[in-house]
Amino acid sequence: MTLATALHPRLRTLGSRIVGPDRPVYVVGEIGINHNGGLDTALALVDAAAEAGCDAVKFQKRTPEICTPRDQWAVERDTPWGRMAYIDYRHRVEFGEAEYRAIDEHCRERGIDWFASPWDTESVAFLEKFDVPAHKVASACLTDDELLRSLRATGRTIVLSTGMSTPRQIRHAVEVLGSDNILLCHATSTYPAKAEELNLRVINTLREEYPNVPIGYSGHETGLQTTLAAVALGAAFVERHITLDRAMWGSDQAASVEPGGLTRLVRDIRTIETALGDGVKRVYDSELAPMRKLRRVMGGPVAV
Known part of the structure; x- marks a missing residue:
């Protein structure tokens, strides 16, 4: 905890x-498993996120x-590498320590x-080998108390996604994690999510419940405008799945943002931050000339 966060x-x-x-x-490009088990693809996605101006990338x-x-291990699935048992596929797209060491070095x-x-x-124990800035709780894991307790014990900032979760489940997860070192993320866990199910006003609801x-x-979701709306509503942290090509194989690719879109997203987030201002109504110096030209009746002092 820093002095700023303590105050x-x-x-x-x-x-x-x-x-x-x-x-x-804080803008995060979620790589997840969109690398499809390829380290070169993962590093290319890191490059795309860095060039777009993201603060971080995230994996699973x-x-x-x-x-x-257990009953799914032997079930055969079609994959880019041919038909294989599901457990073999899960290993095929999972990075080990060597890959994460390369990712860690490249990100630095x-x-x-x-x-x-x-x-x-x-x-959790695996990731603790690295000096990561935070851990993320996927929406699917919000009800896993054992995992939440393990994450709390690390002492790191925990980002908790709240998709597919009821208010009661969210409250319980916050109780298990403690509220001092967490950040909550509104989410709708559909890939891609429909605009009518994004319910962005939940950002306000969560802010009121967890002041x-x-x-x-x-x-x-697909597109960028609703994520920008979340920023305008006050989201302090934004995460979107990213991909090199939405046509790539994988269940998350269609709901992901390609490099060009990611660049526009970060650019527009920064513009919105600037445009939101501080909420103090004032007359800007740039308005004085138009005021003298256009205002027919001058009423009261300009200075407040």
Whole structure:
């Protein structure tokens, strides 16, 4: 905890950044498993995120034997590498320590943070080998108390996604994690999510219910405008899945943003931050000449 976060309970530390109200939005490019098990693809996605101006990229980390239901292990699936047992596929798209060491080094070279969503306690221990700025709780894991307790024990900032979860389940997860070091993300866990199911006003609802917790947005929709609307509503953290090509194989690709769109998204988020201002009504110097030209009746002093 930094001095800034200690003085303001709604601020959180993510790496070298302070995140929360009146701070720049922390933008994350979610790589997830869109790398399809290819390190070169993962590094290219890191490059795309860095060049777009993202603050971080995020991966997903699973122990296949724990996260894959036992009755699904031998079920054969069609994959880009041919037909194979599902457990073999899960291993095929999972990075080990060597790959994450390469990712860690590459992110340091590019000046961008990385972290991941661990889906089991073994994956938490794995990620603790690295100096990640945070851990992320995937919406699917919000009700896993054992995982939440393991994450809380790390002492790192925890980003909690709230898709597919009821208000009661969210409250319980916050109780397990504690509210001092978490950041909540509104999300709708459909890939891609329909605009009519995004319900962006939940950002306001979460802010009212958790006044000392920064609120963010994890989007799975197509297009950029609704994510920008989340920023205008006050999201302090924004995450979108990213891909090199939405036509690539994989269940998350269609709800992902390609490099060009990611660049526009970050650019427009920064423009919105500037445009929101501080909320203090004032007459700008640039308005004085138009005022003298256009206002017929001058009423009262300009200065307040």
